[in-house]
Structure formats: structure tokens, C-alpha cells
Amino acid sequence: MARSVDLLVLAVPVDALAKLLPHVLSLVNEGTTVTDMGSTKEVICQAVRGHARRRQYVPSHPMSGTENSGPSAAYRGLFRGRTAVICNPEESAPEHVQRVEAMYQVLGMRLTRMGAEEHDLHVAFVSHLSHVTSFVLANTVLAEEKNANTIFDLAGGGFESTARLAKSSPSMWGPIFDQNRTNVVNAVDRYLEHLHAFREALVSTDTGEQRDLMEQANQIRRVLEQIGSRRKGSPVKQ
Amino acid sequence: MARSVDLLVLAVPVDALAKLLPHVLSLVNEGTTVTDMGSTKEVICQAVRGHARRRQYVPSHPMSGTENSGPSAAYRGLFRGRTAVICNPEESAPEHVQRVEAMYQVLGMRLTRMGAEEHDLHVAFVSHLSHVTSFVLANTVLAEEKNANTIFDLAGGGFESTARLAKSSPSMWGPIFDQNRTNVVNAVDRYLEHLHAFREALVSTDTGEQRDLMEQANQIRRVLEQIGSRRKGSPVKQ
Numbered sequence: 395m396a397r398s399v400d401l402l403v404l405a406v407p408v409d410a411l412a413k414l415l416p417h418v419l420s421l422v423n424e425g426t427t428v429t430d431m432g433s434t435k436e437v438i439c440q441a442v443r444g445h446a447r448r449r450q451y452v453p454s455h456p457m458s459g460t461e462n463s464g465p466s467a468a469y470r471g472l473f474r475g476r477t478a479v480i481c482n483p484e485e486s487a488p489e490h491v492q493r494v495e496a497m498y499q500v501l502g503m504r505l506t507r508m509g510a511e512e513h514d515l516h517v518a519f520v521s522h523l524s525h526v527t528s529f530v531l532a533n534t535v536l537a538e539e540k541n542a543n544t545i546f547d548l549a550g551g552g553f554e555s556t557a558r559l560a561k562s563s564p565s566m567w568g569p570i571f572d573q574n575r576t577n578v579v580n581a582v583d584r585y586l587e588h589l590h591a592f593r594e595a596l597v598s599t600d601t602g603e604q605r606d607l608m609e610q611a612n613q614i615r616r617v618l619e620q621i622g623s624r625r626k627g628s629p630v631k632q
Numbered sequence: 633m634a635r636s637v638d639l640l641v642l643a644v645p646v647d648a649l650a651k652l653l654p655h656v657l658s659l660v661n662e663g664t665t666v667t668d669m670g671s672t673k674e675v676i677c678q679a680v681r682g683h684a685r686r687r688q689y690v691p692s693h694p695m696s697g698t699e700n701s702g703p704s705a706a707y708r709g710l711f712r713g714r715t716a717v718i719c720n721p722e723e724s725a726p727e728h729v730q731r732v733e734a735m736y737q738v739l740g741m742r743l744t745r746m747g748a749e750e751h752d753l754h755v756a757f758v759s760h761l762s763h764v765t766s767f768v769l770a771n772t773v774l775a776e777e778k779n780a781n782t783i784f785d786l787a788g789g790g791f792e793s794t795a796r797l798a799k800s801s802p803s804m805w806g807p808i809f810d811q812n813r814t815n816v817v818n819a820v821d822r823y824l825e826h827l828h829a830f831r832e833a834l835v836s837t838d839t840g841e842q843r844d845l846m847e848q849a850n851q852i853r854r855v856l857e858q859i860g861s862r863r864k865g866s867p868v869k870q
Contacts, residue, residue, distance in 0.1 A: 457788040477785050506785050513786075519776050520787040524794040527765050530830050532852035533845060534823045538757050546855045547715050547744050548751075549758040550695040554859055555793050556762040561853045564846035568839050575834060582831050585772045589827075592768050593820050596813060601806050607771060608802035614770035615799045617784045621792055 398423065401493055404430040409569035412441040419447045427490040429454045429497075433517060434573040435481045435510035452494040453481040453510060456503060457521070461561040473501035475625035481510040504624065518577035519584075525559050525567060526582055532560030636661065639731055642668040647807035650679040657685045665728040667692045667735075671755060672811040673719045673748035690732040691719040691748060694741060695759070699799040712740035713863035719748040742862065756815035757822075763797050763805060764820055770798030 402422060404411055411432050419428055419442055429452045432438050442448050458476035460467060478498035483491050495505050508516075535557070539545045571578055595604040640660060642649055649670050657666055657680055667690045670676050680686050696714035698705060716736035721729050733743050746754075773795070777783045809816055833842040 457786050460789060476788055479786065504785075506782070508782070516783045516786050519773050520783055520791045523772070524769065524790045526830060526834075527769055527827075528794055529846055529849040530823060530827045531762065531765055532849040533826045533830075534761070534819070535757050536848065536851055536855075537826070538819075538822065544744070544746070545754045545758055546858065547742075548695050548717065548754050549855065549859055550714050551698060552762045552797050553758045554856055555796050556766055557852050557856065558793050559790050560849040561856065562846075562850075564843045564850070567846060568843050571834055571842060572837075572839060579831065579834055581772070581776075582827070582834065584776065585768060586824075586827065586831075588771045588775070589765075589768045589820070589824065592764060592771075593817065593824075596764075596809055596817050596820065599810075601810060604809060605802045605806050608767055608800075608805060610774065611767040611770040611798040612800075612802070613774055614795050617787065618792055618795065618799065620784065621787055 399426055401497065402426055402428045403497075404428070404432075407566050407569050408432040408434050408438065408573055412437055412573070415451070416442055416445055419445050419451055422447065422450065424450075426450060427452060427493045429494045431456055433521065433570045435479075435513045437573040439482060439485075439510045448485060449487040450490055452483070452486045452490050454494055454498070455479045455481070455513065455517070456498065456501075457517075458503075461559050463563045463566055471502075473498070473503050476503055478503040478505055479513055480505065480507045481513050483507050514574050515577050518574055518581040522570065522574060522578045523581040523585060525562055526571075526578065527585065528557055528559035529562075532557050637664055639665045639667070639735065641735075642666070642670075645804050645807050646670040646672050646676065646811050650675055650811070653689070654680055654683060657683050657689055660685065660688065662688075664688060665690060665731045667732045669694055671759065671808045673717075673751045675811040677720060677723075677748045686723060687725040688728055690721070690724045690728050692732055692736070693717045693719070693751065693755070694736065694739075695755075696741075699797050701801045701804055709740075711736070714741055716741040716743055717751055718743065718745045719751050721745050752812050753815050756812055756819040760808065760812060760816045761819040761823060763800055764809075764816065765823065766795055766797035767800075770795050 402418065404414060404418065406414065411430055415428070415430065415438065422428060428450055430438060431454065433455060435453050435455060439453055442451055445451070456473055456476060456478045458473045480491060480495065498505060535545070592607055595607055598604070640656065642652060642656065644652065649668055653666070653668065653676065660666060666688055668676060669692065671693060673691050673693065677691055680689055683689070694711055694714060694716045696711045718729060718733065736743060773783070830845055833845055836842070
């Protein structure tokens with residue numbers, strides 16, 4: 395079946411992807427474009443380095459999704475206004491890159507291109523780190539709940555928002571953390587530095603430093619507004 | 633003006649509240665009920681301990697709100713299905729407690745009662761800690777952005793969700809952290825323990841521990857579903 399298609403999209407956990415991709419590439423016809431939706435790119439690219447059909451493969455990563463996985467997690471507008479990353483485009487033939495970019499454009503996505511190494515570094519900060527902090531927040535509060543059954547009666551929208559990603563699938567995220575280990579651990583270490591600085595400011599009765607750190611964090615508003623306006627301004631072309 | 637009202641609701645930052653409340657209580661008539669919406673309760677209760685009109689004051693905390701503050705942050709359904717906490721109800725006269733509870737019920741809120749000390753301990757975990765981790769996530773990623781202008785092109789819904797609270801007002805949150813310092817620092821320290829454990833699991837190439845920690849965190853799903861179903865099942869009575 396894989397032989398007769400124009401575009402083949404692999405959307406499986408990244409450990410399975412690294413194993414599957416070389417075999418799939420060996421099976422497809424010359425005209426077929428192969429892409430993936432994995433959240434890591436270096437290990438995946440390494441898995442097909444030097445493959446005879448490497449130029450038919452276009453490493454990509456649509457920056458969209460929720461804490462849910464599987465077909466039932468789909469919803470209308472899931473990709474709209476989000477960014478799709480194409481990695482190492484010079485290693486793929488232009489017609490295959492164009493086909494994958496056209497697919498993402500139909501879904502209303504913005505496109506960007508970068509090296510696999512750069513991609514893995516950046517997603518460690520803007521995606522993988524958020525998952526770590528959310529898993530850890532959930533574990534902290536669940537452990538506390540053992541001593542206080544009523545604690546979750548008090549949970550509101552703020553908790554919901556920050557703990558949402560803790561529902562994410564371990565089968566999907568284990569392999570991502572595994573393949574992007576160095577960058578994720580580095581992001582966690584940077585986060586730990588900032589957390590220790592914030593803790594010091596909390597402990598101090600001089601509230602100036604605390605205020606400075608919060609005002610600094612407030613600058614995230616421009617980023618979040620930018621994300622929000624992209625989502626509103628990008629109708630699905632179909 | 634304060635003299636002739638039935639119910640007076642103070643909704644100001646908790647440092648202003650601690651100063652204002654004793655004066656307001658001294659000004660109101662005998663029949664007036666006074667309540668507040670502050671996110672801390674012990675310091676506020678201490679501010680009116682022994683006040684001649686203490687039984688007219690009902691310490692309360694509606695567990696609702698967003699990262700936005702001020703009148704323009706209001707939206708229809710803001711309180712619906714969330715929990716309102718009444719603290720130390722035995723220190724207030726029953727008719728005043730009833731009046732405050734009736735107000736929250738009109739807004740579609742669930743009611744719970746607890747000691748001010750217990751309240752402050754629990755909100756440190758389910759509310760104040762989420763704000764700390766969100767401020768710190770924003771600071772970490774903003775610092776990284778200095779080295780990489782394109783990093784936020786990649787930010788998706790997950791980042792948006794976990795960093796949202798970092799937009800919160802320092803004028804509102806500084807005094808909350810200040811008044812609930814001991815509990816918040818304790819919550820941060822518990823969080824640090826769980827973060828170090830997660831980091832260790834990330835560093836290890838034995839992925840079993842990592843999976844265990846993620847599966848543990850996944851149990852937050854039942855909590856978040858409970859919160860979600862309350863919101864759906866609670867029409868505003870008006």
C-alpha cells in the first residue's frame with residue numbers, strides 16, 4: 395500500500411518512528427513523499443542518514459496538539475494558526491519539501507525551517523519543559539492530597555491550566571525525553587536556577603526582588619498575545 | 633455610604649485589605665455584613681481579631697479568577713461551578729454567614745467551610761504554587777529567548793497553558809506571597825523535591841522510573857475531570 399501513495403505521514407511515538415522510518419523509506423516508490431510528526435528531530439534524522447531515499451523524506455513537526463492522544467483527540471482547527479517546522483530542508487528534494495509545506499498550509503499553519511539540532515534545543519524550552527513542570531506540579535499536589543482529602547475542592551482554573559499537560563501519555567513522552575535528553579535536562583537546570591532565585595525572593599521580606607521577577611515574567615504577555623492573534627487570524631483554507 | 637448597606641464586599645489586594653478591613657468594620661451599621669475576596673485568610677483574620685464588630689465579618693475566598701485583574705477582567709460565568717470558601721464560620725454570626733453564602737450560591741458556586749489556617753495551607757498548593765511555577769517558566773524561557781529570537785515561533789498551546797498565570801499582577805500576588813510566605817515556601821520546597829526526582833529519572837537511561845513518575849502524574853486526570861464537570865453542571869441561578 396505504501397508503494398502507491400503520494401504522501402505518507404508517520405504519526406507514531408518517536409521511538410517507533412526511529413525504527414519504522416528506514417523500513418518505510420525502503421518500501422515506497424520514487425515519487426512518494428514521506429514525512430513525520432515527531433517532537434524530536436535529530437535522532438530521527440540520524441536514523442535515515444545516508445539512506446538511498448533520504449531526499450524523499452521531509453522531517454517535520456507541527457507545533458500543535460493537546461494533552462490527549464490517539465484519533466479521538468482530533469478536533470476541528472487543531473492545527474490552525476500554529477507553526478509547522480521543516481527541518482534540514484537542504485537534505486530533502488525540493489518537490490517533497492513543497493508537498494509537505496502545502497499539506498500544512500491547507501491546515502492553516504504557519505511554516506518555518508530550521509536545523510534539526512536547533513529545533514531540538516528550542517522545543518526543549520517551549521514544549522518539553524512545560525510538560526516536565528506540569529508532571530511535577532501534579533505529582534507535588536497529588537502527594538499533598540494524601541494528607542488532605544479536601545485539597546482539590548479548592549482547585550480552580552489556574553491549577554487546571556498549569557496541570558493540564560500532566561495528563562499527557564507516558565508512551566509518547568518517555569521516548570521524546572529519551573531522544574532529547576541533553577536539551578531537556580539543560581532546560582530543567584535553567585528552570586531550577588530561576589526557581590531558586592524566585593524562592594530566595596519569596597523567603598526575603600524585602601519584596602522588591604520578588605516584584606522585579608514577577609514584572610519580568612509579565613513580559614510573556616506579548617508572546618502569548620502573539621500566539622493568540624495568530625490563531626484568530628488564520629482561517630483554515632479548505 | 634458604608635453605613636446603610638446590607639452587604640459590603642471588599643475586593644482589593646490583601647495588603648490593602650489587612651489595613652482597610654478594621655476601619656471598614658468600625659464604620660458599618662449593626663446589620664451590615666462585611667466579606668472579602670482575598671486569597672489569604674490568616675493575616676486578614678488576625679487584623680480584626682477582637683474587633684467589636686468581628687461577628688459581622690465573614691472571611692471568604694471564591695476560588696475563581698484568571699491571570700487578568702481589574703473590572704475589565706470580569707466575564708459571564710466567572711464564578712460558576714467554582715468553590716467559595718468560608719473561613720472560621722464560628723467566629724461570625726450565623727445570619728452574616730448565611731448572607732455571604734447566599735451571594736455565592738446566586739453566582740452558581742459550590743460552598744465549603746474550613747479554618748483560615750487550613751485554607752492558607754491548601755491554597756499554597758492548589759493556587760499559589762501554580763503561580764510560582766508559571767512565573768518561573770516564563771522567566772526561564774524569556775532568558776533563553778535572548779539567545780534565540782525565533783524560539784517563540786515554536787510555542788504552542790501547551791506552553792500557552794502553563795505560562796498563562798505568568799501574566800498575573802505583581803501588585804496582587806506580591807502581598808499574597810508575603811502573607812502566605814511559610815506555606816508557599818513549603819509548597820515550593822515539596823515541588824523542588826519532586827522536580828529533582830523527575831530530573832534524576834530524565835538523566836537515567838533506565839526509563840522505568842520516568843514512566844512511573846509520569847503515570848503517577850496522570851492521576852491528575854480524575855481531579856481535572858471533576859473540576860470540569862462541576863463547571864458544566866452548575867448553571868447560574870439568576
